[in-house]
Amino acid sequence: MSTTPRCPSCRRFVYLDTLVCPACGTEMGLQVIERVFEAVHAGRTVVDGVTWFTCSERDWGCNWLVREDAPAGRCSSCRLTRRRPDADDTIALEKLATVEEAKRRLVLQIGDLGPPIEGWYQKPGGLGFDLLSSRSDGEKVTIGHANGIITTDLAESLDDVREAVRVKLGEPYRTVLGHLRHEAGHYFQNVLITDDATWSRCRELFGDERESYRDALNRHYEFGAPQNWSDAFISEYATMHPWEDFAETFAHYLHIVGTLQTAAAIGIHLEAGASTLRDTDVEPREDYGDQSVGRTLSDWAALSQAFNRVNRSMGLADLYPFTITPPVQRKLAFIHEIITRARLTTAEQVELALAPQGDERN
Ligand SMILES: [Zn+2]
Ligand SMILES: [Zn+2]
Incomplete structure (x- = not known):
């Protein structure tokens, strides 16, 4: 789902974390299922007869809306x-x-x-x-x-x-979002891989995660990554242990499809020849769930080269200072496959996001 978030009043672009439109002053909240901002008055808004409240953590910068029948005031x-x-x-x-x-x-x-x-x-x-x-x-x-x-x-x-x-x-790259995406990789490895056949494919690609983590950690901090690490790993840290390789690769998958999604929402289009990597136009998509990983990575190779050029023209380090080699490509393909396979229907997503059962206040 998508697309460019806009102020509900003046229709100008706003960032995802906007609370008040900088152009027209409208106070707003994000309805996350359809990804639309609604104008709020006194902490509420009514859309199609349903009342939505601002999240009770709004003072902490949260701009999400909570539907009237949700079990908690927090989003x-x-x-x-x-x-x-x-x-x-x-x-x-x-x-x-x-x-x-x-x-x-x-x-x-x-x-x-x-x-x-x-x-x-x-x-x-x-x-x-x-x-x-x-x-x-x-x-x-x-x-x-x-x-x-x-x-x-x-x-x-x-x-x-x-x-x-x-x-x-x-x-070369460490951000709060990157860190959270990495840790989410650890969580989703166990959620997305549930059968022996998939685990054994995972071990073929990333190594056997049952090997001692403590030994791996000591080895990594004593000797660092092997010389030729970039042949088969996305980062030095990924060489530490199979768990870390999975998490690093998972984070990269999220970096790639997230940034492609933003590029698509902006309407970025690369003409043939604008990149050294493609001789056809590049039209990023907001959703690669029904695409091959080859298409995804080909779009990304061209786009990331363009973004690196933008950064260099500002004197900044490259936006994406990584090289995706064929072994890394195979790992990304595996993550693309297991995420896509676990996809929920829209109705299920709505249920999970709007009315998660259970009470966190105990
Ligand atoms: Zn506005
Ligand atoms: Zn919230």
């Missing part, structure tokens, strides 16, 4: 947050809005791609987020994924801290 993204820092950790709380914004983008994208999201409050092992802070007194934060819960360190969303970690880990 389906905010309900996924299980823990957050203490009220007196003001530095961390300042960053909470930033991470929640990236999380809403992730949740919207998963909704578009179609695999099911079941919350931590709906079933054991369901998806949840502990958004904590290593700056809070006495809190040791172990970032990562365990049993459905994604833990992130809000201190790391401070730009200087994230940049220091990025340089230390030798990563």
